[in-house]
């Protein structure tokens with residue numbers, strides 16, 4: 001049985017201003033959400049971790065498999081009127097935010113589509129809610145704010161004005177970022193860049209568990 005609510009994605013219209021995006025609350029179905037969260041991998045601190053450095057298993061692995069499946073690709077292709085066949089994918093896992101996270105950016109030009117999936121049970125904080133912005137300078141000038149909860153899906157088309165960011169938050173915050181990118185060497189380069197910092201964090205958390 002599918003963990004993802006493709007029907008809800010199909011029903012949600014694409015928003016085109018200030019850039020192309022779609023937000024689907026409960027995209028991870030409520031009955032699957034709890035299972036996926038319970039199998040969320042241990043991550044050695046903040047930042048983006050490549051799956052090769054983590055133990056991806058159980059219901060979390062099933063969810064990841066679905067994100068890589070034809071049904072999800074076709075749904076995104078249809079929504080964004082884009083051909084993603086032959087475009088490589090990559091993903092990273094995040095378990096914590098640092099105070100410095102959330103600064104305004106558009107994502108790198110090698111990303112075509114960015115998918116964010118939020119796996120927190122509740123969120124009573126002002127920080128850590130991703131804002132989709134009208135410009136690259138003012139975090140208060142936003143069109144929408146995404147609470148990082150309950151398997152909420154955000155998909156956007158990267159562009160020169162796909163500005164996004166959030167107010168600072170420090171602590172636990174589970175999310176997956178999944179991308180379709182321009183070419184295979186992007187995947188190798190990005191994943192190896194993250195791999196080094198994940199490995200350093202593993203060493204640090206071994207010696208200083210509370211500092212992770």
Ligand SMILES: O=C(O)CCC(=O)C(=O)O
Nearest residue numbers: 107116130164166175177
């Ligand atoms: O965690 C989020 O809500 C967004 C993160 C982000 O924009 C990024 O890592 O590129």
Ligand SMILES: [Fe+2]
Nearest residue numbers: 105106107164
């Ligand atoms: Fe981003």
